[in-house]
Amino acid sequence: MTMSGVALLAICTLLGQWLGDVLGQLLGVKANVGGVGIAMILLIASRLWLERHDWMSGPASQGIAFWGALYIPIVVAMAAQQDVVAAVKGGPVVLVAGVGSLLLCFAVVALLSRLSPATETMDEIEARERSSKSVLPTPAH
Amino acid sequence: MDTIAHALTANALLTAFAVVGIIMVFSNQISVRFTNGRIHGSAIAIVIGLALAFWGGWTTGGHKGLADVPVLSGIGLMGGAMLRDFAIVATAAEVNVMQAKRAGLIGLIALLLGTTLPFILGAMVAVAFGYGDAVSMTTIGAGAVTYIVGPVTGAALGATSAVIALSIATGVFKAVLVMIGTPLVARFIGLDNPRSAMVFGGLMGTVSGVSGGLAATDRRLVPYGALTATFHTGLGCLVAPSILYVAVRAVVGA
Numbered sequence: 001m002t003m004s005g006v007a008l009l010a011i012c013t014l015l016g017q018w019l020g021d022v023l024g025q026l027l028g029v030k031a032n033v034g035g036v037g038i039a040m041i042l043l044i045a046s047r048l049w050l051e052r053h054d055w056m057s058g059p060a061s062q063g064i065a066f067w068g069a070l071y072i073p074i075v076v077a078m079a080a081q082q083d084v085v086a087a088v089k090g091g092p093v094v095l096v097a098g099v100g101s102l103l104l105c106f107a108v109v110a111l112l113s114r115l116s117p118a119t120e121t122m123d124e125i126e127a128r129e130r131s132s133k134s135v136l137p138t139p140a141h
Numbered sequence: 142m143d144t145i146a147h148a149l150t151a152n153a154l155l156t157a158f159a160v161v162g163i164i165m166v167f168s169n170q171i172s173v174r175f176t177n178g179r180i181h182g183s184a185i186a187i188v189i190g191l192a193l194a195f196w197g198g199w200t201t202g203g204h205k206g207l208a209d210v211p212v213l214s215g216i217g218l219m220g221g222a223m224l225r226d227f228a229i230v231a232t233a234a235e236v237n238v239m240q241a242k243r244a245g246l247i248g249l250i251a252l253l254l255g256t257t258l259p260f261i262l263g264a265m266v267a268v269a270f271g272y273g274d275a276v277s278m279t280t281i282g283a284g285a286v287t288y289i290v291g292p293v294t295g296a297a298l299g300a301t302s303a304v305i306a307l308s309i310a311t312g313v314f315k316a317v318l319v320m321i322g323t324p325l326v327a328r329f330i331g332l333d334n335p336r337s338a339m340v341f342g343g344l345m346g347t348v349s350g351v352s353g354g355l356a357a358t359d360r361r362l363v364p365y366g367a368l369t370a371t372f373h374t375g376l377g378c379l380v381a382p383s384i385l386y387v388a389v390r391a392v393v394g395a
Contacts, residue, residue: 013230024375033375036226036348037368040233047234067231072183072360073161074228075353077220079190079320080161081208082349085198086310093281093307097266098314101259101285105344106326108254112340113331116247121333122361125237 005063012042146212153215160213164189184324184357191317229352229371232364237335244336248369251343256377259285259346260385263311268393275390277304281311282389283381287347288312290377297382316350323354332358335365342366346373 016039020032027033043064050056120128149156168189169182194206203209208217218224263285264278272281280300284291284307291308294300300308323332323341331337332355342351342365351370355362 009227009231013227016230017226020375024378027379033379034372036229037371039226039230040236040364040368040371043230043233044236044238048238061234064231064234067228068234070224071228071232071352071363072186072356073158073165074220074224075349075356076164076183076186076190077157077161077216078225078349079187079220079353080194080197080216081206081220082191082194082317083198083204083309083313084191084195084206084317086204086306086313088195088314089310093266093270093272094310094314096269097263097281097285097311098318100262100266101315102318102322102345104258104262105255106322106330108258109251109332109337109341109344110330112247112251112344113337116336119243119334119336122335122359123333125335126361 001057002059002063004057005060006067008046008060009043009064009067012046013039015039015042149212150214154218155215156212157215157219160216161219181324181357183360187320187353187357191320225348229348229367232367235361236364236368244339244365247336248339248343251340252369252372252376255344255346255373256286256380260381264389272304273393275386275393276300278393279381279386279389280304280308282385283377284308284311285315286312286377286381287374288316289374290381293378294381298386312347316347319345319347319350320353320357324357327358332362335362338362338365339369342368342370343373346370346377348374
């Protein structure tokens with residue numbers, strides 16, 4: 001059932017938000033600490049568990065995949081409601097601090113990805129998974 | 142005209158679906174026809190979204206961009222925190238657990254650097270522009286982390302509203318720059334695998350900036366970046382008004 005996937009997604013998201021709020025309160029912070037991340041981990045874990053018991057149906061996965069596919073349009077809508085006028089009006093402090101922290105962080109990302117050993121790119125991972133799927137016999141279910 | 146406006150306003154979310162869909166079809170056409178697919182359609186769509194947000198904010202005088210235009214209020218719901226988080230969590234279904242685990246430690250390092258480095262830079266810029274007291278420095282520095290950490294820190298420390306406004310603007314400007322800049326520099330900073338996406342998410346912070354920037358670069362990297370970025374704001378709200386404020390006060394005095 002498609003709706004069961006959507007419901008699973010909603011329950012994981014709600015649980016994650018709640019646990020993020022609780023974590024924030026425990027730490028004495030006026031913010032949600034990692035709510036989305038906790039929800040993502042919950043969804044990954046529950047999906048693995050359901051698949052192991054063969055309870056994850058195709059339509060249920062589609063219910064989740066549909067919302068994943070809506071992700072980019074939602075980001076476009078999010079961009080369309082930013083306070084861009086205020087960001088532009090903020091003047092030199094905003095300009096220097098914004099550009100400066102951006103360049104600094106980009107540089108550190110570049111540094112960290114150079115320092116760590118070479119890893120497979122997304123294209124290579126997908127190519128490997130495709131070839132291993134075509135070699136292995138398809139599972140019975 | 143009034144009846145059209147009524148139909149659009151009464152079905153605000155559907156209007157938003159239609160408008161965003163049209164923007165995306167248009168952007169994909171530009172991407173294919175004029176850039177040979179080199180610039181992602183989603184990157185163009187995000188830039189168009191930001192431009193429309195500027196127009197909306199300019200004409201209405203509000204703070205929510207296009208969502209302040211009455212017939213387009215559905216944009217606010219569609220792009221609001223609820224559906225954004227719902228869709229981000231849905232992308233977790235695509236996460237490769239092995240890949241994510243392998244990047245755990247370096248993701249944590251990225252998170253710590255991503256909080257402290259922008260903070261130090263922001264605080265130094267604040268001093269350079271005459272905001273030399275510890276509270277203002279901390280608030281503007283926190284704004285350079287994310288636009289949520291800024292006002293949360295400013296409110297906790299009792300900063301003036303002008304300083305809080307500056308810190309929000311700094312964070313929003315950074316998020317906007319991340320959305321636009323990421324696809325341009327992706328190749329140079331090695332942003333083509335799950336691990337670097339997790340490092341990126343931890344360093345850049347702002348779920349909106351990271352998710353927009355990664356969406357414009359490579360949709361498959363989004364869940365990995367979001368997984369670390371989500372802890373960014375919480376960590377910032379935790380350390381900025383406490384440890385970092387104490388550190389700033391130790392350096393410059395009250």
